[in-house]
Amino acid sequence: MTRAALIAVLAASTLVVGCSAGGSDRVGGERNTETRELTLLNPFESPEEALVYTSEVDRLSRGTLRIRVVPSGHTDQLDFEAAMIRDMRRGRADLALVASRAWDEFGVHRLRALNAPLLIDSYALQQRVLTSDLVAPMLGELRTLNLVGVGVLPGAIRHPLGFGHRLASPADFDGLRIGAQQSRVADAYMRALGARPVRLSSQVPSVTGLDGVELRAVAIDGDHLDSKGSRLMTNVDLWPRPLVLFASTKSFRTLTEPQRRILAAAALNAVPLATNGDKSGETEAAGNICRRGDAVFEMATPAELRALHAAALPVYRELDRDPATRDAIDAIERVKARLAAPATTLPACHHTPTPLTSGATPVDGVWSMTTDRRAAIPEYFDENWGDWIYVFDRGRFAITQENRRACTWGYGTYTIADNRMTWDFTDGGGIAPNGATNKPGEHFVFGLSSYRDTLTLTPVKGEISPGNFRAKPWRRLSSTPTRRYFSKRCPPPAAALTG
Numbered sequence: 001m002t003r004a005a006l007i008a009v010l011a012a013s014t015l016v017v018g019c020s021a022g023g024s025d026r027v028g029g030e031r032n033t034e035t036r037e038l039t040l041l042n043p044f045e046s047p048e049e050a051l052v053y054t055s056e057v058d059r060l061s062r063g064t065l066r067i068r069v070v071p072s073g074h075t076d077q078l079d080f081e082a083a084m085i086r087d088m089r090r091g092r093a094d095l096a097l098v099a100s101r102a103w104d105e106f107g108v109h110r111l112r113a114l115n116a117p118l119l120i121d122s123y124a125l126q127q128r129v130l131t132s133d134l135v136a137p138m139l140g141e142l143r144t145l146n147l148v149g150v151g152v153l154p155g156a157i158r159h160p161l162g163f164g165h166r167l168a169s170p171a172d173f174d175g176l177r178i179g180a181q182q183s184r185v186a187d188a189y190m191r192a193l194g195a196r197p198v199r200l201s202s203q204v205p206s207v208t209g210l211d212g213v214e215l216r217a218v219a220i221d222g223d224h225l226d227s228k229g230s231r232l233m234t235n236v237d238l239w240p241r242p243l244v245l246f247a248s249t250k251s252f253r254t255l256t257e258p259q260r261r262i263l264a265a266a267a268l269n270a271v272p273l274a275t276n277g278d279k280s281g282e283t284e285a286a287g288n289i290c291r292r293g294d295a296v297f298e299m300a301t302p303a304e305l306r307a308l309h310a311a312a313l314p315v316y317r318e319l320d321r322d323p324a325t326r327d328a329i330d331a332i333e334r335v336k337a338r339l340a341a342p343a344t345t346l347p348a349c350h351h352t353p354t355p356l357t358s359g360a361t362p363v364d365g366v367w368s369m370t371t372d373r374r375a376a377i378p379e380y381f382d383e384n385w386g387d388w389i390y391v392f393d394r395g396r397f398a399i400t401q402e403n404r405r406a407c408t409w410g411y412g413t414y415t416i417a418d419n420r421m422t423w424d425f426t427d428g429g430g431i432a433p434n435g436a437t438n439k440p441g442e443h444f445v446f447g448l449s450s451y452r453d454t455l456t457l458t459p460v461k462g463e464i465s466p467g468n469f470r471a472k473p474w475r476r477l478s479s480t481p482t483r484r485y486f487s488k489r490c491p492p493p494a495a496a497l498t499g
Contacts, residue, residue: 036259037066038251041084041096044202045075046434048379050097052274053153053245055378056266065262067095078199081182082106089145094251095263097243100138100152101183106145110138112319113328114152114242117189117312120332121237124341126154127275130242131268134331137324139244148247151267155241156216156278157344161295162231167212168300170194170311176211186214186239188315193308214238217346221285221439226295234286234346235299236308283347284464288441290349291424297349361416363392363448366485367455367474375471382406383436384468391497393481397423398496400430400487407431407489410438411496420460421448430490446470 042050047069054067070093074080081102088096100111113119113134120126129135130152139149160167160178167173174194180186181200190197198210207213207225220226245267252260289295300308320326367390376384386403398411408430415422422445428438446465447458457470477485481497 035064035066036255037068038094040067040069041072041087041093042069043072043075043081043084043098045071046436048434049153049243049274051379052277053266053270056270056273057262060262060266060269061259065259075202078201079182080202085145088147088246088248091248091250093248095150095245095247097153097245099155100242100244101181101185103244104184108141108145109322109325110141110328111244112185112325113138113332115183115185115239116319116329116332117185117239117315118237118309119329119336120240121157121343122341123154123157123275123279123344125332125336125339126157126240126242127271128335128339129332130154130271132335134328134335138328139246142246146249148249148252150245150247150263151270153243153245153267153270154275154278155243156218156282157240158214158216158238159346160212160214160233160236160238161220161225162212162233163207163210163227164229164231165211166231166298167233168236168298169304169307177209179207179210179213185315185319188318189238189312192311192314216241217282217285217289221288221441222435224440226289226292228294230295231298232289232295232346233300234297234348235343236305237344286346286349287443288439290347290351291441291443293351297346299345360394361392362450363416363421363455364394364479364481365476366391366478366480366482368477368485369472369474371468371471375468377467379434379436381434381436383408383432383434385471387487388469389485389487390474391481391483391486393497396497398486398492400490400492402487402489405433407487408437409487409490409492409496411492416448419448421446421457427493444469
């Protein structure tokens with residue numbers, strides 16, 4: 001979103017917000033030694049998607065404006081986002097994030113353009129739209145609800161996953177029950193395809209009785225929805241899930257003008273940062289799904305894609321009945337034509353299982369590491385710091401992590417070659433307040449160096465090398481692999497270190 005656009009929409013509501021697109025440290029003006037804390041209502045169980053924004057607010061304000069993310073308490077409801085909008089109209093929190101898909105239930109129509117079927121089909125297009133003047137009038141419609149739009153953060157593009165069904169053409173959807181989260185536009189498109197839409201909450205969805213779902217790859221991976229025989233459509237880009245950042249009018253009026261500028265600038269600066277996070281998360285999730293080997297990666301043919309677009313025409317006719325929505329869709333189509341970015345496609349699945357090491361390795365034995373909360377940046381999840389135990393045994397490994405709030409375990413197989421160590425997780429679990437346990441199919445690669453009884457892991461360019469596992473050098477506790485050092489609160493399963 002441009003500076004002019006934000007000033008226009010918020011000035012019109014008499015609540016002027018300035019915005020700097022350059023990420024300057026002087027957005028807030030002179031440094032203020034007082035710290036103001038704002039609450040941000042989060043629609044999801046994990047605060048991860050809000051952290052890019054909250055970190056940017058902290059940076060721009062130099063720590064004088066802090067945002068505390070709080071759970072909505074509605075994650076088990078089918079209308080969890082509508083419930084949050086109602087909460088904010090009653091002043092429950094200072095700020096909130098609610099997906100663009102939910103607002104038309106409150107008469108906010110322009111935001112529907114962001115979720116029009118098959119329209120925003122690339123991350124490049126979404127980023128261009130969300131940093132343009134097109135967003136300002138969308139946010140302006142929130143004034144009718146006595147709310148203040150601050151910005152729109154990007155969201156991952158969603159793909160169909162069929163449970164035993166290929167979902168590449170309208171004929172494939174006909175008569176099926178397809179799970180979708182709260183969105184009148186999504187419901188209308190599913191009905192246009194001949195499917196029956198079934199609402200899902202934001203918690204791990206129950207897919208019993210469903211024939212498929214529309215979800216982002218990260219959710220499919222994290223919730224283990226890639227069951228045996230499922231089919232993931234890698235080039236059917238249904239729509240993204242942008243998140244509207246907004247404030248209660250009462251709370252917004254208590255902010256100083258520099259604080260308002262910081263909130264707006266942070267939202268704009270967060271768009272490319274969050275986009276990069278969505279793309280990397282999608283790549284990692286697709287890799288995990290591929291390595292598990294249960295889902296088939298499918299591509300729709302050009303003819304099938306044309307049929308999907310044709311099936312969306314009744315939905316567009318309905319959207320076009322609102323002139324403002326029609327203008328927004330037309331504007332996005334013009335941006336799309338000028339940008340000419342290729343549609344997003346999930347990475348292909350060409351996984352070859354890593355051969356299991358059967359002989360002794362230099363890391364066989366038991367290692368330990370103790371870290372504090374600072375090692376868990378940027379999310380600061382409790383699952384990513386504490387007392388760590390690593391056991392390696394001729395190609396198999398198991399770990400435990402423990403602190404006061406979390407106690408997790410994970411296990412899998414590993415290989416060592418050319419001073420690199422590769423981990424492939426088989427499973428993970430334990431006490432995880434943020435759900436941040438290791439997942440089957442996760443694949444990590446570390447550089448490896450040792451000196452006497454100290455082992456140091458380093459990141460590898462182009463690979464996933466999580467910092468929480470390598471925050472400090474490891475200390476060897478035993479040269480003999482044994483379970484006796486594992487956490488007693490959350491030991492890994494007995495099968496973790498056996499064939």
